[in-house]
Amino acid sequence: MRVVVIGAGGLGGPIAIAAAASGAEVTVVDADVVELSNLHRQVQFGMADLGRAKATALAARIGGRGVVARFEAGNAAELTVDADVVVDGSDDPETKFLVADQARALGRPYVIAAALRHGGNVFAGAPGRACYRCLFEAPPDDAATCGDSGVLGPLVGWVGGVAARRALALGGGDLDPAGSIWVLDDLRRGGPREVRLERRRGCVCEGP
Numbered sequence: 001m002r003v004v005v006i007g008a009g010g011l012g013g014p015i016a017i018a019a020a021a022s023g024a025e026v027t028v029v030d031a032d033v034v035e036l037s038n039l040h041r042q043v044q045f046g047m048a049d050l051g052r053a054k055a056t057a058l059a060a061r062i063g064g065r066g067v068v069a070r071f072e073a074g075n076a077a078e079l080t081v082d083a084d085v086v087v088d089g090s091d092d093p094e095t096k097f098l099v100a101d102q103a104r105a106l107g108r109p110y111v112i113a114a115a116l117r118h119g120g121n122v123f124a125g126a127p128g129r130a131c132y133r134c135l136f137e138a139p140p141d142d143a144a145t146c147g148d149s150g151v152l153g154p155l156v157g158w159v160g161g162v163a164a165r166r167a168l169a170l171g172g173g174d175l176d177p178a179g180s181i182w183v184l185d186d187l188r189r190g191g192p193r194e195v196r197l198e199r200r201r202g203c204v205c206e207g208p
């Protein structure tokens with residue numbers, strides 16, 4: 001199974017490690033370098049990795065392929081064309097929508113993971129099911145990021161683990177999670193819930 005992980009940070013790390021440990025061929029895409037402030041929640045990196053490209057360092061750790069680049073419209077098709085499943089673990093709403101749109105265009109299953117402050121969510125999509133835009137429609141203008149608002153360190157391991165499990169199911173042909181979102185609103189106030197989504201009338205995924 002070929003898994004492409006967008007983002008090699010707090011979510012991309014656990015996602016890529018879990019996918020590789022299960023035997024998947026993993027490609028990691030990230031343009032950033034490892035900084036000291038990353039280490040408390042990006043446990044895939046150590047002091048020796050400071051200044052290295054995250055994609056390179058994470059790929060070396062898991063025996064995968066690292067692509068030091070920002071995932072954008074110009075390279076999205078090339079980076080995902082061989083993927084059995086595409087997983088977003090980035091910290092950027094525009095990237096999440098691009099990953100979802102690209103996977104939908106290719107007819108591939110995909111997983112979009114997000115974590116912020118004390119909560120997170122994991123969306124799973126596949127052809128014919130409710131898509132990311134059925135739920136979120138378009139990127140928000142003022143989305144908070146972990147860089148601005150912070151995220152509880154251990155949370156990303158949990159959310160990343162859920163994302164990896166869903167990605168491996170979808171990539172292996174089990175489409176049961178597709179069209180649903182796993183949501184942890186605030187881990188101080190209760191456990192996660194799962195919401196199965198209907199397709200939204202008028203959404204881009206309805207097609208011509």
Ligand SMILES: [Zn+2]
Pocket residue numbers: 130131132133134135199200203204205206
């Ligand atoms: Zn849709």
